[in-house]
Amino acid sequence: MSTALHTDHYELTMLQAALQSGAAYRRTVFEVFARHLPGGRRYGVVAGTGRVLDEIERFRFGDEELTFLREHQVVDEPTLAYLADYRFSGNIYGYREGDLYFPASPIMVVEGTFAEAVVLETIILSILNHDCAIASAASRMSNAAGARPLIEMGSRRTHESAAVAAARAAYIAGFNSTSNLMAGHLYGIPTAGTAAHAFTLLHDSEQEAFEAQIASLGPETTLLVDTYDVAEAVRTAVELAGPKLGAVRIDSGDLAAAAQEVREQLDALGAHHTRILVTSDLDEYAIAALAAAPVDAYGVGTSLVTGSGVPTAALVYKLVARDRATGRLEAVAKRSVGKPSRGGRKYAYRMMDAAGRATTELILTGAHESPENGVPLLHELVREGVVVGREPLSAARERHAAAVATLPQEALHLGRGYAAVPTEFS
Template sequence: MSMTMSTALLTDHYELTMLQAALRSGAAGRRAVFEVFARHLPGGRRYGVVAGTGRVLDELEHFRFGEDELTFLREHGIVDEPTLEFLADYRFSGSVYGYREGDLYFPGSPIMVVEGTFAEAVVLETLILSVLNHDCAIASAASRMANAAGTRPLIEMGSRRTHERAAVAAARAAYIAGFSSTSNLMAGREYGIPTRGTAAHAFTLLHDSERAAFAAQIASLGKGTTLLVDTYDVAEAVRTAVELAGTDLGAVRIDSGDLAAAAQEVREQLDALGAFKTRILVTSDLDEYAIAALAAAPVDGYGVGTSLVTGSGVPTAALVYKMVSRETAEGTLEPVAKRSVGKPSRGGRKHAFRLLDERGHYETELVTTSGSAPEDGIALLHQLVRDGEIVGREPLDAARDRHRGAVARLPLEALHLGRGYAAIPTEFA
């Protein structure tokens, strides 16, 4: 993604006041380890999907306090001059490890580990969480939709139902988790995601008749286009569509009513007219449950909007960013953890592995603080940043392929849409 604007102020006020106080106490330069994890999976989900890692790396690259940012902080009295001097020279020089995008996570999975001085690492908290909480939530919902859709393609169409930049991130996360394309052109430009779209009801209403609208669309976009057939009478629209485009008509789209019944009627009508290859696409407030309910209907693809970009009712992944180790006065790292009621954390720098059963399916998420690796475990943490240099970028299609393979290794019950427990247990050692 191409960005020129600084991301340094995409943060909370208290990150910088903590920094100021730590500079004053002399503790700012102590080495520290922070990790991102979820204490639970919201919404009774069986698994979560890692997404947004690549965006975190992009944002980190532009986390710089330039003259405009420093002037804002100075004029509003947010931090003192010594802190401003520190921020003027800020460059993250530590290391970041993380689960790869497209992989799965479970309660306690350390999906990102940030190592550096306290000063360097603490100011990244808000930015990292804002990216990962959004993208992981969208990808987790998208994965459930993709599982429900089976081999039928899904188009992401939620741009008009969320913030304009969130729409681009949502399209990216959905693509990782199995959607085949997006309606959002910026997502196509920035991330190379295939884009799709033809016409809305306004195009039909603009013309003097539905026939005139269809004729204009076919003349412009060809017989392989998708015609929206529910502006007026569906049966009449399908008749007109095939009459104008012939049996080579690409697809019809249904956007209202009882989608299962309408798809069955339209399929029978298309077949009677000889348009056996014309596909049926459905839209209209779909979520994973509606998609699953259409499994037996003669539907060839789905367009999903509102439910996708809002995480299908779970718009955040409930991820937190907690310090788990800090440097002592003697120069060694020691585990630290909060003990507050209901929000405990586990101290110590984590390593994570996924264990398989005899059939090659995921069986256990093993999180250790010993540093030793099990003989048959799949290592989950990979270096993303080394000494401040980004080393973990990868093509988006690699994340997409990884997700497909990861879902295939889940136990079957993990794909159930009802509320339940994590698909595999997390064990700490």
């Protein structure tokens, strides 16, 4: 199905009025940026760019969409005629997926007529606000987890389609796998999972449940050991699976203390290679608090898919330039109290010091020379309506890890604070 109706009503009424006044065909530049990083975060993570490219290609008004718009009198016939032929034919530049952003970073720049650019506002912001929020939270969790793997398992705590996008964003930001099969199917993300408490409760005893699971999934499986009594379950698990038991999962109680006890018990039983997976309302703070505990992997659900307190990224899509009768692009900006915008087409560079650390997010307006030691951040994504910036998800994941490594140390601090890299305008 087309995504063209994933659009706010007012985009189309603006289009109608602009078609009638003639302003619809003015060239424009729209820019996606965040005025601030919500939640006192030190940096944001760009995610969703690849999904934006997919959706722009599918953004078409077919019979079904046009019939709805006509029957509900959303717009008039000339506007319907325009929409029937709608194809985005402009250019889009953007920060690459997995890269970092800071306040005012122009993470996406859309150039086209007003008509073709304005109608993309809602779909672009929906995708980027969601995916960047999830990736930004996931990155903090990845930092906190260090080398220990993270499994994304929050599907049940968010909208069914948002869950798939969340798994994708988490993978970019360092998660290793997801429970979500659709994310595996659509994006090739490794999927993982073995059993829930229901499986144990289904059988007449925990022993029967473990026997059934091992018989079917092999001794390398992960057994869930907290349905009744953890110590008894661990004993049963090793008895049945032997020292080749892959892992045990603990999903309740004080996870640090429980992991310590279970590790000692496993070692005493000779199951030195059996790993311990912990789950249960983990977030970046809980993960950090478990750094000294004998935990081998973390499963994260609710806090990941809800952005760990920041479920949306505060990104906006603003008109920053348009041409007028002269045919020259002219900067425009609103002056709304507390929410002013900064006019003009932007260019962005990340300034690096000799040691390869990011020092400044430099934002230039209009024609300029590339600054020395500045890494250009805007890349071509769409050229005259054709997607040219597609890349494999693995590239975004690798880029993210490399980008985090350029941050100053305080950027990894979990407490609230200011952006780790200051934004400067020139």
